[in-house]
Amino acid sequence: MKSAARATADLVALVDVEAKLRDVEAKLRVAVAARSAAHLAVLDARKEEGEDSCALALEWSGILSACERECDRLQRLQRRIEAAVALECEPSKALVLKVRAAFVASGRTFTGWCEQNGIRVTNARQALLGSWDGPKGQALRHQIIKAAGAKVVRP
Structure with a gap:
């Protein structure tokens, strides 16, 4: 069993990590939105040039899937950190x-x-x-x- 001081120190570190994770998640969402907008602009330009709309749709769906996977990964990481915070806080x-x-x-x-x-x-x-x-x-x-x-x- 950890000492109360050690458990508190570990918990403080986890709370700091959680705060940093939230900052990173917010920045990532902004970056993903910006990247998605840029890709959409490129796809629109290519569509105007007459490129095959099916190929463009497949490419766009791939971009969206990658963004969704990254957001899911961040949410799983968030849940793991929250669970670790809960476990580190020993009842007393x-x-x-x-x-x-x-x-x-x-x-x-x-x-x-x-x-x-x-x-x-x-x-x-x-x-x-x-x-x-x-x-x-x-x-x-x-x-x-x-x-x-x-x-x-x-x-």
Whole structure:
């Protein structure tokens, strides 16, 4: 079992990686859109020159498929990072305190958030403590940590 400090440091690193991934994903989407627009302009020009429309359509569908594959790859990577963040955040009394502090720091309360989301406070607390650590408890823990924000994992 990792020490709390080591787990926190690992989690901070994962949150930083997640933020960088979101930046890269946004830049990639812009680049893909620009590349697609450029390819479309070239295909339109070639169509005006009388090139075979079937060949152009096949080429365009290939470009779209490549863009979709790249977006899918980024989404899979995003899900893996989110899962790693959830796994790295070990349940403990300290986690409960950090979550409560993060909610208060953002002007909300843990209890209020639970009520707004239809979650029993006792279930949420058990998920954070680890006494409810099945798949549903882990999913709830991840949801709570995400709602509380990155402040939870800062040392």
